[in-house]
Every structure is written in C-alpha cells, then in structure tokens.
Amino acid sequence: MPVDLRETRLPGxxxxxxxxxxxxxxxxxxxxxxxxRDIYYYRRASDEDPTSVVELHDDEARQLGAILxxxxxxxxxxxxxxxxxxxxxxxxxxxxxxxxxxGLTLAExxxxxxxxxxxxxxxxxxxxxxxxxxxxRIQQGDTLVAVGKAGQFSKFRRLLxxxxxxxxxxxxxx
Amino acid sequence: xxxxDLAITIAVLGGLGLVARRLGLSAIPAYLLAGLxxxxxxxxxxxxxxxxxxxxxxxxxxxxxxxxxxxLEFTFSRLTRTGRHVGLGGLxxxxxxxxxxxxxxxAAFGPSSEALVLAACLYxxxxxxxxxxLSDFRxxxxxxxxxxxxILVFEDIVVALMLGYAAAGGGEVSDTLILxxxxxxxxxxxxxxxxxxxxxxxxxxxRLPLEFFLLAVFGFLVGTAAIAEELGLSEAxxxxxxxxxxxxxxxxxxxxxxxxxxxxxxxxxxFFVFGLSIDVSAVGxxxxxxxxxALLTIAGKVGGGLVAGRVGGFTQRQSFNAGVALIAHGEFxxxxxxxxxxxxxLDFVVRDELVAFAGLYTLVTATVGIVLMKESKRLGRILFxxxxxxxxx
Numbered sequence: 341m342p343v344d345l346r347e348t349r350l351p352g353x354x355x356x357x358x359x360x361x362x363x364x365x366x367x368x369x370x371x372x373x374x375x376x377r378d379i380y381y382y383r384r385a386s387d388e389d390p391t392s393v394v395e396l397h398d399d400e401a402r403q404l405g406a407i408l409x410x411x412x413x414x415x416x417x418x419x420x421x422x423x424x425x426x427x428x429x430x431x432x433x434x435x436x437x438x439x440x441x442x443g444l445t446l447a448e449x450x451x452x453x454x455x456x457x458x459x460x461x462x463x464x465x466x467x468x469x470x471x472x473x474x475x476x477r478i479q480q481g482d483t484l485v486a487v488g489k490a491g492q493f494s495k496f497r498r499l500l501x502x503x504x505x506x507x508x509x510x511x512x513x514x
Numbered sequence: 515x516x517x518x519d520l521a522i523t524i525a526v527l528g529g530l531g532l533v534a535r536r537l538g539l540s541a542i543p544a545y546l547l548a549g550l551x552x553x554x555x556x557x558x559x560x561x562x563x564x565x566x567x568x569x570x571x572x573x574x575x576x577x578x579x580x581x582x583x584x585x586l587e588f589t590f591s592r593l594t595r596t597g598r599h600v601g602l603g604g605l606x607x608x609x610x611x612x613x614x615x616x617x618x619x620x621a622a623f624g625p626s627s628e629a630l631v632l633a634a635c636l637y638x639x640x641x642x643x644x645x646x647x648l649s650d651f652r653x654x655x656x657x658x659x660x661x662x663x664x665i666l667v668f669e670d671i672v673v674a675l676m677l678g679y680a681a682a683g684g685g686e687v688s689d690t691l692i693l694x695x696x697x698x699x700x701x702x703x704x705x706x707x708x709x710x711x712x713x714x715x716x717x718x719x720x721r722l723p724l725e726f727f728l729l730a731v732f733g734f735l736v737g738t739a740a741i742a743e744e745l746g747l748s749e750a751x752x753x754x755x756x757x758x759x760x761x762x763x764x765x766x767x768x769x770x771x772x773x774x775x776x777x778x779x780x781x782x783x784x785f786f787v788f789g790l791s792i793d794v795s796a797v798g799x800x801x802x803x804x805x806x807x808a809l810l811t812i813a814g815k816v817g818g819g820l821v822a823g824r825v826g827g828f829t830q831r832q833s834f835n836a837g838v839a840l841i842a843h844g845e846f847x848x849x850x851x852x853x854x855x856x857x858x859x860l861d862f863v864v865r866d867e868l869v870a871f872a873g874l875y876t877l878v879t880a881t882v883g884i885v886l887m888k889e890s891k892r893l894g895r896i897l898f899x900x901x902x903x904x905x906x907x
Contacts, residue, residue, distance in 0.1 A: 352666070
C-alpha cells in the first residue's frame with residue numbers, strides 16, 4: 341500500500357487512522373467505540389482547523405465504505421489490477437460456522453492439493469495471520485484470503501463447507 | 515427521599531444538564547450546581563432535599579459504576595498500545611501539577627494526609643470533560659489529541675493508586691502500611707483473576723440469558739465492591755478491580771453497552787448528592803484557596819502541556835491546545851474528595867473544607883477550562899504568532 345496510514349489508539353474514544361492525501365491535505369478517520377465514525381479533512385496538512393468534519397453512523401459508514409471500496413462500481417484502476425494478476429484471482433472466503441475444517445490445520449485440510457487454491461492469509465479477530473503457514477489452524481469465524489484460478493474457487497468453497505477431510509486422529513479442543 | 519423528591523431531582527438534573535449542553539459546558543458542573551441549589555446548605559431558598567441514607571446509597575452506586583467503567587477501560591493491551599506519549603507526557607504533567615498541588619495542600623493544611631489528598635485533587639484532570647470538549651470542538655482529528663488522551667491515561671493510573679489512600683489512609687503509619695499491604699494483595703488477586711479467570715468467566719457469561727447476564731455482572735460488581743469495603747479498603751477499589759477483571763473478557767463491549775445507561779443515571783445522582791453537601795457559606799473559608807488553586811491549575815496545566823508537547827515533538831500551538839484541554843477538573847476530583855470525606859482518619863473540619871473546596875474548584879475549572887478550550891486555537895495564534903510548520907509524518 342503506498343498510503344502512509346498511521347493508526348493511533350485514543351483511550352476512552354476509539355481508534356484514529358490518519359494519512360496525508362496526494363493533494364497535500366490530510367485525512368483523519370476516528371472510529372468511536374460506540375460505532376460512530378468521524379472523518380476529519382484538513383485542506384493543507386499543516387492546517388490547525390479541519391476544513392470539514394463528517395459524522396457518520398455505523399450503517400452510513402459501512403455504506404460509504406462499500407461505495408469507496410468499489411463494491412458497487414468497479415473503478416478502472418481495480419480492473420487494471422485484475423489484469424495484472426492475469427488468470428489468478430484473490431478471493432476472501434469466509435469459513436462457514438458448520439465447516440468440518442474448523443480445528444484442522446491448513447496442511448491437514450490439503451486445500452491446495454485438492455483444489456489448487458492457496459491460502460495466503462487468515463483474517464480473524466483480534467490479530468490476522470498475514471503469512472499463513474501449513475501449521476495454522478482454521479478457527480470459527482475466520483475468513484481465508486486465497487489465491488487461485490477463477491474456476492477453482494467453487495470447488496474450494498464446497499470443500500471448505502462440506503469436506504470431506506481425512507479425519508486426523510487428534511482434534512484440538514480449541 | 516421520596517419518589518416525588520426523586521422525580522423533582524431528576525427533572526432539575528435534566529433541565530440544568532440541557533442548559534449546560536446548550537452553553538457547550540459539561541454536565542458534571544451542572545449536576546453539582548443542582549445539588550448545591552437543592553441541598554440543605556446555603557443558599558437555602560430551594561432547599562428541600564437533605565442527605566439521607568437513600569441519597570448516600572444512590573451516590574455509592576454512582577461511585578461504583580464510575581470506577582467499574584474506568585476499570586473496564588484498563589485493558590493491558592490497550593494501555594501498552596496507547597503509544598509513546600503516555601510515559602513522557604504523563605510524567606511531565608505529574609511532576610508539574612502534582613507538585614503544584616502539593617504546595618497548595620501544604621500551604622492550606624500543613625504537612626498532613628489532607629495535603630496529599632488535596633494534591634491529588636488538583637493533579638487529576640477530568641477525562642469526561644476533556645473528551646467531550648475534544649469531540650464537541652472537532653479536535654479528535656488533531657495530532658495533539660493523542661498527547662491529551664495519553665496524559666489522561668497516566669493520570670487515571672496514578673489516581674487509581676490514590677483511591678485507597680484517600681478513603682482510609684492517614685492514621686498511624688503502621689495502619690497505613692497495613693492498608694497499603696491489603697490494597698496490594700487485593701489488586702494482585704484481581705490482576706491474577708483477570709489473567710487466569712478470563713476464559714472460564716467468558717464461557718460462563720457467554721451462556722447466560724440476557725436477564726441473568728445483567729444480574730451476574732451486577733452481582734459480581736457489587737460483590738467485589740463489598741469485599742473491598744469489608745477489608746477496610748474502599749468500595750471504589752473493589753469496583754475498579756471488578757472492571758479490570760472483566761476488561762479482558764470477550765463480553766466487555768456487551769457489558770459497556772448494557773450498563774452505560776445505569777452508569778449515566780447513577781453518576782449524575784452521585785454528582786448531585788455530592789453537591790448537596792457543598793456549603794456555599796464556606797466560600798469565606800476556602801474561597802481564597804479555590805481562587806489560588808484554580809489559577810495555579812491553569813498555569814500548571816498549560817505550562818506542563820507546553821513542556822510535554824515540545825518534548826513530544828509538537829508545535830507550540832499544538833502543545834498549548836493540549837495543556838488547555840487538561841484544565842477542566844471533574845469526576846476524579848469529586849470522587850477523591852467524597853472518599854476522603856468518609857475517611858475517619860482525617861480531621862473532621864478539614865474534611866468539610868475539602869468537600870466545599872473540591873465542589874467549588876470543580877465548578878470553576880470545569881467552566882473556565884471548557885471556555886478556554888473553545889478559544890485555545892485563537893489564543894494560540896495570538897500567543898505564538900510565528901508557527902513552526904507542523905512536521906508530522
């Protein structure tokens with residue numbers, strides 16, 4: 341990511357994310373503990389007073405995030421990024437709560453051998469696993485970040501949801 | 515206190531709270547003022563509520579809830595991740611303002627426990643008022659806000675250590691040492707519990723239906739407070755520990771969500787009841803003390819903020835803003851004075867003076883602090899006309 345994002349805890353308030361914009365300004369986003377989000381925009385990075393402040397409720401913030409993130413209309417730049425990956429795709433695959441893979445390590449699941457899709461990261465609270473290793477265990481609530489070819493993902497999702505996985509003798513209690 | 519009294523009280527609290535909000539002030543001085551007006555002391559025109567067992571009990575619940583929520587915020591991971599300003603900024607603020615507080619305390623009461631309590635009252639700024647101000651005046655996005663909040667965290671930790679002393683310290687040296695030992699034992703037990711009991715507690719609380727969840731948490735809170743009180747510590751320490759024990763569990767957010775409204779209602783009543791015992795006719799005795807303390811607080815907080823800010827790499831104006839945000843005193847000053855007022859070891863006359871002092875001092879600094887904070891950027895431009903460019907990156 342080329343954006344110089346700074347994260348600061350604001351005890352009693354929430355978390356602040358701040359980064360300078362290419363136009364020479366500065367953006368701060370405050371995530372309040374109660375779900376409210378504020379966006380502070382400073383036209384010049386050295387400004388003392390914000391040029392504008394936007395206060396958003398949780399649902400409004402999510403909506404805005406989805407629009408900005410390109411969930412509705414893919415900006416051209418995202419299409420170019422997809423070209424760059426060529427045949428490969430990166431997908432975010434949530435692990436279903438009923439998945440038989442929960443409690444197994446990635447190696448035990450043999451996801452790559454069976455489907456050709458590689459898990460590169462695991463998103464989970466509170467700390468995501470950025471470089472997923474074969475020994476990492478899948479937990480309830482995880483989202484797997486996986487790389488593969490377009491056609492391989494349906495098989496990957498099905499396997500993750502239904503198995504079968506070779507039962508490995510010891511199931512972890514975790 | 516009858517239901518009718520309570521209804522009128524709540525109406526007055528709500529009314530004054532709304533007026534304070536319209537004026538951009540914090541609600542805490544408004545609640546104190548309500549207690550002062552309706553209480554039995556001067557002025558007596560509106561006096562119709564006097565302190566009783568009921569008001570004391572309600573206030574105790576308010577105190578317990580306030581400290582419970584402070585404890586919930588005390589997650590270790592949160593404390594360690596608040597960043598570099600906590601240590602340095604916090605120490606500068608402590609050295610300057612606890613020092614000034616001690617000088618005022620010594621001048622007023624001579625070398626005594628009362629002087630120490632007074633020093634703590636002057637040292638600790640109001641987190642509630644500062645955060646409300648930062649949010650209302652659109653300062654949350656500013657860089658120096660990090661410094662303000664970090665200093666507030668440091669102050670909270672110091673005050674947490676002072677609570678037990680304010681509540682029961684000040685007798686024979688040996689008694690005080692036993693008290694300190696007890697407090698350390700209790701806190702160690704609480705920290706151990708938060709370390710080892712988190713998982714079982716989690717599992718237990720997670721399974722309970724909502725009604726019992728509320729009861730279980732409330733029972734735990736009151737129980738811990740009662741145990742601490744039995745041990746001769748303060749219920750405040752018990753409530754704080756209850757919060758710390760639950761702060762690492764996964765249900766913390768749920769607890770905060772469910773108990774926010776309880777805290778707000780009982781905290782309002784706590785400040786109100788404290789206001790009942792403020793005697794304005796004591797202005798003659800403590801008036802000069804309040805005036806001097808308020809002036810020293812403004813100088814100390816601004817001066818401390820300037821030093822802490824410059825050390826932390828902020829511009830003069832930013833440092834000035836940070837210092838001004840710390841002028842307002844509130845909940846902790848009142849809590850310390852309240853605990854001290856029930857401490858049998860302290861001089862009876864001095865206790866009364868402490869209550870009157872803390873009430874009036876909070877009224878003054880909370881009001882002046884908010885007004886100055888609103889204007890601090892304009893003042894900063896006048897005081898520091900050639901700003902160094904902000905070199906944040």
